[in-house]
Amino acid sequence: MTTFVDRVELQVAAGNGGHGCASVHREKFKPLGGPDGGNGGRGGDVILVVDQDVTTLLDYHHHPHRKATNGQPGAGDNREGKNGKDLVLPVPDGTVVLDKNGEVLADLVGQGTQFVAGQGGRGGLGNAALASARRKAPGFALLGEPGEGRDIVLELKTVADVALVGYPSAGKSSLISVLSAAKPKIADYPFTTLVPNLGVVTAGSTVYTIADVPGLIPGASQGRGLGLEFLRHVERCEVLVHVLDTATLESDRDPVSDLDVIEEELAQYGGLGDRPRVVVLNKVDIPDGKDLADMIRPDLEERGYRVFEVSAVARQGLKELSYALADIVATARAAKPAQEATRIVIRPKAVDDAGFTVTKEADGLFRVRGEKPERWVRQTDFSNDEAVGYLADRLNRLGVEDALLKAGARAMDGVAIGSDEDAVVFDWEPSMSAGAEMLGRRGEDHRFEAPRPAAQRRRDRDAERDEAQGEYDGFSPF
Structure with a gap:
């Protein structure tokens, strides 16, 4: 059983941000020293990094669920x-990252190339960070945001300069073993090669990589045999080398028809028509193989192919082949445009961009979408009235209240903030502008105020008693 895996489905989840802390500083002779709740820590990211020592996706095949660690909550005494x-x-190297719909998210080529597959959640602010001149003692803190989670697909496309293609048992593995230091499995039965093998070839001053990929049969472009598992690994190659068996024992096959079948499968797969081709007639050390090679070589050259007669076993014609491939690879590399310096594109927001949208849906629900409103909702502790009032003030300052009025929203209409999966739905009251008054003097604690005279304290107690008695009797004296 092979241990090579070149396509996996992976579920990644970044770490959640830690919650902020709501705390009041206390010490001897100073029991109420002000808010000192620290911020929560950031959740960890999930990062894919190209490592030259890794050659397969097998580990992710066995363990497809990966999660980063969460951030820790803040604590008192301003401890984050x-x-x-x-x-x-x-x-x-050569891993392509796709989403569940097949859209390419990243193409990871080159040692150290990174892609953040899951962004960690932000930590929530503690009440010390929320304090201001008007909000001296917040009795709440913000929650940490959940980490980003998604399902992705990893596909490995071998990074090589030259790809050896051909029928099973055409001698591709033997050829790469004598051209380079690669040691693939070699045997006298079809589909001996089940995984791509890479080798490094040095020809003069040119060093290039050569790939021996699993054998191809008719119908491979539709998944027959090793099918797409083979074709995926030739996409990045600069040169395609057709390895033809001139000593095949199958009566219904010959090198020219094998070439036609392989070209048809490459055409069906698509995207490989511009790659230069080289034909290698292998096993010419066998008398019948040499005779067949001499017979078909003029026909192949007439089609425009460069033809080389080689024998991997007898090591004939290998030097000429390796130097010819080196010339083609060098030409292809020189033809590539020089990599331009990274250009930073700055796209400033439009003057009239409010940062959110309000739409009325078919069922009459008004939906608010935007980065800030949705993030603020995720950060709000709805069990804390003061935190809910703080959210109301933030939304009002952003302009959500006015936008709902312009969209035709009326009292007690349903309003949802966020997408269907994690939306917060409530019955709207057009009174968010009075958020501070709705919940009293939010963020202000009378314990932090200067001491009042005894007479003033008595008057306040009497007023509070009269107010409580009036509410109990069903009326208010104020």
């Missing part, structure tokens, strides 16, 4: 929570 540790996942 510890950040979650990033989860770094090494992947082979």
